[in-house]
Structure formats: structure tokens, C-alpha cells
Amino acid sequence: MAVRYELIKTCSQTGARLGRLHTPHGTIDTPVFMPVGTLATVKTMSPEELKEMGSGIILSNTYHLFLRPGHDVVKEAGGLHSFMNWDRAILTDSGGFQVFSLSDLRKITEEGVSFRSHLSGEPLFISPEKSIEIQNALGADIIMAFDECPPYPADRDYVKKSMERTYRWLKRCVDAHERPEEQGLFGIVQGGMYGDLRKESARQITSIDLPGYAIGGLSVGEPKELMYEALEETTPLLPVDKPRYLMGVGSPDALVEGVMRGVDMFDCVLPTRIARNGTTMTSEGRVVVRNAKYTRDFGPLDPECDCYTCRNYSRAYLRHLFKAEETLGLRLTTYHNLYFLLKLMEGVRQAIQEDRLQDFRNQFFTKYYGSMNSDAMRRGF
């Protein structure tokens, strides 16, 4: 098997899991947050910077790389690791989510999805087989099954049908997968916000022995409470000896709450996207560096952070860079935000090790959100 999960221990206070994910490009401590490198680059960052901050695995997007530069180009370059100069682990999504959320004029049949490129309008088609062909060409360590991700809200009938199709598509993905010794294929549990469908999907998907399982269809606009409920209905049905990956989640509260509900892996564009807008996550909550009040604030972005940005630059300088639209500003806030989430996960792992994740959560939330209840969190990230 290309990918193997090792459960180290469970937090007695919360049930959260401490583990290790072994991949062909290194071993990753879990729970882990994976920075997103949509187009074969984590926006504004160099691979060396990601390594320096301790990132062992990043995500990249099948749909985007299929459109440009094309998976054939990446394959000719020797695969994604070689193409983008990243020798640690990579996970590619299946393209399913982007086909449904970005493309125009999509038409879903049992065979697959016809759609038009959101860039050129060109008619394209992705099936489970095509998604796996692309992902085999890209060569990531972990690849994802091609699924149908329903929007929120969606009616029960539609969610049930798409969930069943996701299961049939998974079987086709398994059959199409040509590099199982080098790439671990994860299945994706769907079922929307319907508890019984979630459970049924979990049973279906885990009936196939795979190196890992993802929880999809969450973080699509539903209230966080619903997401946590869906998690509680799903993770107990997933095998303990396989990693669980919650897709598209990256706010500090949801990361911690997800871990407490048994999740091992997360990815999200949130930290990098808000960074490019000048919004940062600090130990005392959000700081929007463009704000005029930082004009003469010569202290670090986050006094408790020891990242490259916080060690070397002031809020005043960051604000200046953003006002002047200088690229270095984007780099510095992106670096800090990713470092912040990676350090948060390091703290989470330490707390699991010491059976005190509930205490860690309460302390962190009180400081970050000004309260440990979810009202404060609902206001934002």
C-alpha cells in the first residue's frame, strides 16, 4: 500500500486521535492541516518556505491542472513533485468539487460530467475513469475518488441519489486506478446534512478497503453546528486504522472541533486567501493589516508568533506593503497565516498527547474568539 496510517494514541479527554501518515514522500504527523496549492503552487509561497514552516503535505487541484497546463504536460515533466519542485507529500482532489462549483453548463449523467471550462468555454468531460487517469498522471501520493458533492441546502432525494452515485463512481475509480503501489486512493463519504444518509454512505464507502476516507459535502455553506453533527454521525463509522480527511475546512475553530470529532486531515484555501486580502490570524484573533490604526504600530503582527514575518517585520511595514500593493506583503501575511495554522495543529497534537485537548480548545478559543462559545466563532474566522 502506498499510504498507511498509524494511530498513536487517543486523547482521553476528547477522543481525538494522534497519528502518523506514511506516504511515499515522507511521514506526516496527524492531525494535519494541508496548505492548498491549486495550480501547482501554494499562492505566493516557495517550496522552501513551506518546508521551513514545517509543512509535510500540500494539496493540489485536478480540475485546475487538467485545464492548465494539462496533466500530460505535468506527466512529461516527471509528475507534479518534479514539476513544482516539491519533494514532500501531495494530495490531489478529484476535480469533482470544482466541476460542480466553477464550471458552466454542466450536465451530470451516470457516465460522468460534461461541462465547459470556466476559462475558455471549451466543452470538457470528466468521468471517474478520467479523474483517476489525470491523477495517475499528476502522481500525487494521495488521490481522491471522483464524487458528486451536493450543494447546501439540497433535498433529500437529490442527496440520496448523488450519494449512491458517488458509491458507484468509487468502484469505477478503484478499477481505473493504475498506480495503487505509489498512490493511495481515498473514498469520500457524502450524504449532505441527513444523518441516516451520512451513515449509509459511510457504510457503503468503507465496505471497500481503501487507505483512507474523506468526509465530503461539508463546509459548503451550512451552519457549523450542522457540520459538527454530520461529523459526529460519520466518524464513528469509519475504521480506526485509516485516516479521516475533512475536506475544505480551515478556520481555527473548525480545525479544533473537527479533531475533537475524530478527524485527522484538513485542507482549505482560507488562510492563504484571506492573507492576500491583508487579513491575518493571530494568537489574539484576527488582525486586518491594512487598517489605518497600524500605520505607526512598529510591533510584530503577532507578539506570540516566532515565524519569519513576525520575527522581522512590523505591522506598520505590512500595512505599508498592502497600501502600496507590494507583493512582499502577500508573501508575509500568507507565510504567517499558514505558520499559524501549522502551529495550531502542533499545539493540538501536543494536547492530544497529554490528554488535555478540551482544555487546549477552551484556552485557545477564549483568547482567539474572546469566548469559548460558538457565537463568537460564528462571527468569523
Next chain:
Amino acid sequence: MAVRYELIKTCSQTGARLGRLHTPHGTIDTPVFMPVGTLATVKTMSPEELKEMGSGIILSNTYHLFLRPGHDVVKEAGGLHSFMNWDRAILTDSGGFQVFSLSDLRKITEEGVSFRSHLSGEPLFISPEKSIEIQNALGADIIMAFDECPPYPADRDYVKKSMERTYRWLKRCVDAHERPEEQGLFGIVQGGMYGDLRKESARQITSIDLPGYAIGGLSVGEPKELMYEALEETTPLLPVDKPRYLMGVGSPDALVEGVMRGVDMFDCVLPTRIARNGTTMTSEGRVVVRNAKYTRDFGPLDPECDCYTCRNYSRAYLRHLFKAEETLGLRLTTYHNLYFLLKLMEGVRQAIQEDRLQDFRNQFFTKYYGSMNSDAMRRGF
């Protein structure tokens, strides 16, 4: 004296000068190319990257920093070095060139220049005293006199008047300078393309003992032959024991030709500006990485270059990053272009050391421009 030039030797083949520039923030081997950090950042680069490529001195712009964040903010931050996290040498221009080229509705009097900010429209005024006050606040190692830079073409009367005013303004700059022990003030020779005025200006400006002299009013749109003629009329009149700085020049041919005419220092936005447009300078001439022909070119940008970009990335990847408008693309081409010019200057220094700069020039031009005559160069950089 804050800044001291040490002449090491003169190339017997060309008369070019090998030297050292001693500043409060380190010693720089000359001839030197200085990357431009207009707004207290060399666009897309980190200070560590500039150091890694061997840059010992960068330039920053008084006019731009005066507008934002304001020299008072930079002063409160502990000066430009501290504000931007750069502990090597900095040179600030006087703002004169930008006041004339960027601002609206300027009005020049003997007292100074009234203008409107090109950002806000706000009415502003810079005099020789104000320029020095700003530069004293910024705290660069080398500061420049506030001069009037005539456009090209300009009639003789106007050039003569502005040249004489530049001399009077220089005397006011010297009087206004409050930190001569920490910052070296350079005077600027003007005189446009009029040989006799150039000579007169050189005599006027060098009549004041300063740690260095610049040649201004060139590279403003005139044919390169005229620039070289003006240099030939100017540099012989400058003291041999002081550095000569040719402002705004950064194409490979003009750097080499400038050195051969006795210049020690250069700056230009060219390498960084064209890099952000996907145009690079390589040992075999220009490479425009966006071009479709590089889609499957998995070789390095410049096979003879050992910079970070060329060691780790392919032309295909660079092209992909530019097509996808990814920031890393700007970083990688900027890094390479600056490295290329810094290495070119290293080669130039080595050639002076070995009395073979004319041979070096011919070899380099033949390879870079496909010919060693100036027709090839006139086609571009």
C-alpha cells in the same frame, strides 16, 4: 566621511575601474548594479533572497516614500534599514526625477518644485532642503542631491538654466545635510546631450568635495550612442578617487559600456520590471517565458545560470505560472534577472582584474545579442 571609495585597479585594455565602496552598512565591490526597491521593497523579493544572490546595496525612492508611508513613519520605525529589514547598504535618490516624471501640475521655481501627488492629487512641495530632510529621516547610506533632470530632447537654453540651478541646489543640499557622518551625499552632473554643458556641469559639481558623483539626465530616451558620448565627456572630469554613479541604467550592453567609460555604480528598474512581464535575460539573450513554445520545455530558464530559479524550475513551469498569473512566477523571473545582472557585474569585475574587459565585452555581446555591434543592442535589452 560616511562613504569612501577605494580604487583597486584600472583595466589596461579599457580604462575601466575596479574598486570598493565602503559604507556604514558594508563594503561593496564595484562596478556594481543596484536593484531598485522603490517603495522600501525590491518588488516580489525578500531581503534574504537579495542577500543570497549577493546584493550588497539597493536603491529606494524618496518621492515614493515621502508620499507613502511618509518619511516620518520610516523615521519612527528606526529608519529605512530597520523598517524594511535590510541591514546592507541603501542609496536613496532625491525625488527630483520622479517629481519631474510622475507628478502632475508641477511648477519649478528657484525655491523648489510645487506639484500634486500622482496618487491623491494633494498639493506638495519639495525643495533641496526638503529632499535632504526626507533623506536624513530615511537614513540611507548614500543620499542624492536634489536636481533638475531635463527631458530628451530639450533645448540648450533650458538645459543650461536647469544645469546651473542644479549646481545652486547642490550647495543648498550640502548646507541642509544634517548627518554627514552617517550618510554620504552625492552630487549630480547634468548638462543633457550638450558636451560643453556636461563639462561645465562636471566642473561645477566637482568643485564641491563630496563622497561621490552621479551622472544624471541620461537614459531618458536618447539613443545609446548619445549617452555614451555624454559619458565620455563627463567621466574624465570626475575625480578618480570618488565613485561615479550612472543613474537609471540597467540593460546588459549599457552596463558594460558604462563600465568601459569609467562608471562604478548603476541602478535600474529594468530587470525587475521586465521580469514581472515574463521577460528574462539569459546567457543567450532574451527569453519570454510566457511564449507557447516553452509549454513542454523542461530545461532550465538559462542552462548556464546556477541561480535558485534555474537550479529548481523548468521553462515549462515558469510559463505555467505566468499563464496562471501565479505570484511565484514573478518571484522566480525577478530572482533570475537580478542574479543575471549581478553575475554579469561579477564577470565584469573579474575581467577588469585580468585586464581583458574589451574581450569580455565582445564575447558577452556576441552571445547575448548575436553580434558585438550596436545594431543588435539597439533592438532591445
